[in-house]
Amino acid sequence: MCGIAGFWQLGVPPDCTTLTTMTDAIRQRGPDADGCWLDANNGVGLGHRRLAILDLTPAGAQPMSSHCGRYVIAFNGEVYNFAALREELEKTGAAPAWRGHSDTEVMLAAISAWGLEAALKKFVGMFAFALWDRETRTLSMARDRLGEKPLYYGWQGDTFLFGSELKALRAHPAFRAEIDRDALTLFLRHNAIPAPYSIYQGIHKLPPGTFLQIHAGQKDARPLAYWSARSIAEAGQRNLFRGSDAEAVTELERLLGQVVGGQMVADVPLGAFLSGGIDSTTIVALMQARSARPVKTFTIGFNETGHNEAEHAHAVARHLGTEHTELYVTPQDAMDVIPSLPSIYDEPFADSSQIPTFLVSRLARSHVTVSLSGDGGDELFGGYNRYFWARDLWRKLGWMPRPLRAALAGVLTTLPPAAWNTSFQKLERWLPARLRYANPGDKLHKAAENLAVRSPEEIYLGLVSHWKNPAQLVPGSHEPSTLLTDPAQQADLPDFEHRMMYLDTVTYLPDDILTKVDRAAMAVSLETRVPLLDHRVVEFAWTLPLNMKIRRGQGKWLLRQVLYRHVPQLLMDRPKMGFGVPIDVWLRGPLKAWAAALIEPARLTREGVFDPVPIQRKWAEHQSGSRNWSYYLWDVLMFQTWRENNT
Secondary structure, three states: OOOEEEEEEEEOOOHHHHHHHHHHOHHHEEOOOEEEEEOOOOEEEEEEEOOOOOOOOOHOHHHHHHHOOOOEEEEEEEEEHHHHHHHHHHHHOOOOOOOOHHHHHHHHHHHHHHHHHHHHHOOOEEEEEEEEOOOOOOEEEEEOOOOOOEEEEEEOOEEEEEEEHHHHHHOOOOOOEEHHHHHHHHHHOOOOOOOOOOOOOOEEEEOOOEEEEEEEEOOOOOOOOOOOOOHHHHHHOOOOOHHHHHHHHHHHHHHHHHHHHOOOOOOOEEEOOOOOOOHHHHHHHHHHOOOOOOOOOOOOOOHHHHOOOOHHHHHHHHHOOOOOEEEEEEEHHHHOHHHHHHHOOOOOOOOHHHHHHHHHHHHHHOOOEEEEEEEEEEEHHHOHHHHHHHHHHHHHOOOHHHHHHHHHHHHOOEEEOOHHHHHHHHHHHHOOHHHHHOHHHHHHHHHHHHOOOOOOHHHHHHHOOOOOOHOOOOOOOOOOOOOOOOOOHHOOOOOHHHHHHHHHHHHHHHHHHHHHHHHHHOOOOEEEOOOHHHHHHHHHHEEEEEEHOOOEOOHHHHHHHHHHHHOOHHOOOOOOOOOOOHHHHHHHOOHHHHHHOOHHHHHHHOOOOOOHHHHHHHHHHHHHHHOOHHHHHHHHHHHHHHHHHHH
């Protein structure tokens, strides 16, 4: 795992001083070594920070030139099938005289032999890289299929900049980008900024599964897809797996075992995150089945019951026989991370599970250099609760004429949440237990938001949205179209649940989940690997009928059956628990003064980014306890603290 940065300066001789300044800004991504390569005649510079994982010798150093001398690469990530590719190159007579045993050297040989796009289709792994073709004077960039590794790029005047994180681009003297107020609206809706947008005007994220090529004398270039999640999903559902349940379980176990085995290859200590949930336990169980020694596993715990998974993880670790390390952290330990978040995430990011993700990454890094993760299981196998909520809500309401639903929404919102709470308290003794909720008024108002929807997709959008009309919060902005709001970009799938899984796979997964894990782990120089997101697993998952994913009201059915071959079902059957911290409580207590200062009305008015009125309204309601607006408020607070540290 590494960090890359570079530029193409038209008419300006390149220098290693500027390039080193850029790579120094992302030193945490690769503390073991740095590298600088220049093409003085063309103004190109490629920079690299190395976290040595494979081939720890100088033969694995980057930027690296191909044996033929045509290509130079700066590469972040891992290509797990490099040994098989190396063998294929040798059998076809296309192999050079190898200098070492790194995957980077094999990648260059593959590109030299087969061309960039054909080689990309053969790579199995996670990666983001920049490739300079000295013969055609072409700068190419590529990103892995699911978006595990990040890559930012954009023109600043006559200088093209790129890097693993925005802080590398900001370190270049040509960087002048201003905040993109339109992209800010997307952040307020989704708590992360989706590709291809970034917080800066003119700077983009390369979408997953694409590559970009810029030729000399050309400024305009569009990303091209070498792998399409949409095509995979649609083709998979047209050509469903026809085997029995037992055959499906066996095939998934075989495939996951092959993938996990391939991702356990490293020349440094390796372990895994273990939450005790279905996904991470499956990965650890398959790792332990392939290891002669106990696998190193890591969990953090909280003393607050609703946020503590450590007890479950401990029981799983004991059953599997792993070398388990757990660390219980206090609320103060978690809150101490908050001042570092703007630097760690480098772009406004407001998924509050960023805090425990950083803490468990820091714990793991004190023992290993590589950690496998269970991310991806919910999106591929139907694990999120919203798949059930959205489906059930549409089934109950879809038959009702929309005007009638809109009228019902008006009735529900006539009374404020506090008044509904009072009414329910008076009736509580006569209500059955299943209708006794904490803050019922809050829940009724949330339900009202979905009553007037035109389609099930609008229910899904509402469930994944924070601020429902963020453009009103950012004066002068316009919310851009995204994969979630443009029907032309959405997959043609028969099941609503599958359509939600697809949208999560191409939006929430890369923009939120994988961003969260990459930045948190890289902040402590830890490489993370995600076996469930091997594209072969993804492609198999999309051939499965819905009832192999969701059965009898429970998600991840097939993945569970694989796990039950290794861990007793009784040990795993428990309610799904999120990986979070009680931000709502903290904002009313220890974080109240900090937050109030960041969103003080006079300050917001002076800065001119936000309309302070709706923010103050939600702040007051949150402080009163009548509503829980922590998600909304955390979005604004994370932007404010990011802006305070990056302007």
